[in-house]
Amino acid sequence: MRPFRSALLACALVATASAQTIEPPLKDTRLTVHTLLREDVFAGFLDNNMTRFDRAAKNLDALLEQRPDQRANLVAWRGGMNVYRAVLANDAGNGAEFARLIKEAQKDFADAEMLSTGNDGVAPILGGTYAVFADRLPQEYRAAAWQKAYDSYSILWKAQGERIDKMPVHFAGEVLAGMAQSAQRTGRAEESAQFVERMLTVLAETPFEKTARQWKANPSSAAGSNLTCKNCHAAGRLSARIAALDKQ
Numbered sequence: 205m206r207p208f209r210s211a212l213l214a215c216a217l218v219a220t221a222s223a224q225t226i227e228p229p230l231k232d233t234r235l236t237v238h239t240l241l242r243e244d245v246f247a248g249f250l251d252n253n254m255t256r257f258d259r260a261a262k263n264l265d266a267l268l269e270q271r272p273d274q275r276a277n278l279v280a281w282r283g284g285m286n287v288y289r290a291v292l293a294n295d296a297g298n299g300a301e302f303a304r305l306i307k308e309a310q311k312d313f314a315d316a317e318m319l320s321t322g323n324d325g326v327a328p329i330l331g332g333t334y335a336v337f338a339d340r341l342p343q344e345y346r347a348a349a350w351q352k353a354y355d356s357y358s359i360l361w362k363a364q365g366e367r368i369d370k371m372p373v374h375f376a377g378e379v380l381a382g383m384a385q386s387a388q389r390t391g392r393a394e395e396s397a398q399f400v401e402r403m404l405t406v407l408a409e410t411p412f413e414k415t416a417r418q419w420k421a422n423p424s425s426a427a428g429s430n431l432t433c434k435n436c437h438a439a440g441r442l443s444a445r446i447a448a449l450d451k452q
Contacts, residue, residue, distance in 0.1 A: 228442060230266055234449050235442070237267050237274045238325055241281055243442055249288055249336075261285060276316045276323035283312030284333040291340045306345065313352070331356030331382055338389075347390075354386035369406050377403070377412040384416075388423060396423065 228240040241260050248257025264285075268278050286309035293301040316326045331353045338349035360379050368376050384399035400423075403416035 226443065228263055229446070230263060230270060232446070235445060237271060237277050237281070239442055239445050240267065245281065245285060248285075257285070257288075271322075274322040276319035276321065277325045277329075278322075279312050279319075280316040280323075280326045280329040283309045283316060284329050286312060287333050287337050291337050294340065294342060302342070306341070327356040327359040328378075331360070331386070332378075335382060335386060350386060350389040353382070354390045354392075357382040357386050368402070373407065373410050373412070376406055377410065380406065381412060381415065384419060388419075393423065 228244070229235070230240060241264060244256040244260035244263070247253040248260070261282075264278055264282055268275065271278070286305050290302050290305035290309060293299075293305055313330050316323065317330070319326075334349040334353040334356075338346050338353065341349055357379065361383050364371065364375070364379055368379065371379075380399055380403045384396050384403060387393075387399060388396035397420070400416050400419050403412055404420070407413055407416065
């Protein structure tokens with residue numbers, strides 16, 4: 205598996221929301237579905253900008269028609285969006301709407317995991333979504349959400365762990381911090397500590413080092429943070445990506 209080209213979802217959730225407002229050019233096949241969707245999705249997640257979030261939903265539906273080979277990735281994005289909608293419903297005290305939306309999200313994630321092509325983003329989208337939103341779900345859903353986060357990050361670790369020290373900081377940090385936090389939240393304290401130590405070695409003198417030192421000094425602090433990315437990269441942003449492609 206290649207490093208997730210559009211970055212883990214959790215990465216963007218601790219960064220500033222992009223100012224990108226241009227209409228994503230859906231027919232530009234040089235652009236991944238992740239690049240086309242993510243900034244509008246994150247505008248909803250970060251800024252509660254539901255106008256842009258709704259645009260992402262509309263564009264996702266269009267991409268399902270235009271790029272059937274990317275169905276797994278697109279269904280995973282839809283699942284993540286439904287988790288967020290479910291969280292908002294829960295925050296508003298609408299239990300029936302929460303139950304409907306979380307069921308749809310779980311089905312989307314399960315369907316995406318079953319597809320064997322067009323799926324490079326499924327594990328990071330699922331893992332990142334639950335890492336960010338698990339603790340905003342009702343208590344009875346949280347353990348399963350953190351377990352899914354751990355399972356998803358474990359897929360990434362299995363694929364990328366051997367070359368983690370050669371990966372860009374943002375990719376290495378996302379994987380290592382995701383493993384450390386999800387292991388801690390699923391009762392795997394020793395494994396979590398091992399990943400924190402790996403962060404201190406691989407990510408020394410990067411924005412992740414402070415987080416790793418904080419987690420090492422107080423492992424329980426990982427339970428209250430979503431710090432799986434400290435260095436979200438601009439290269440995947442829509443306007444930057446289009447500009448880079450146009451120069452080629």
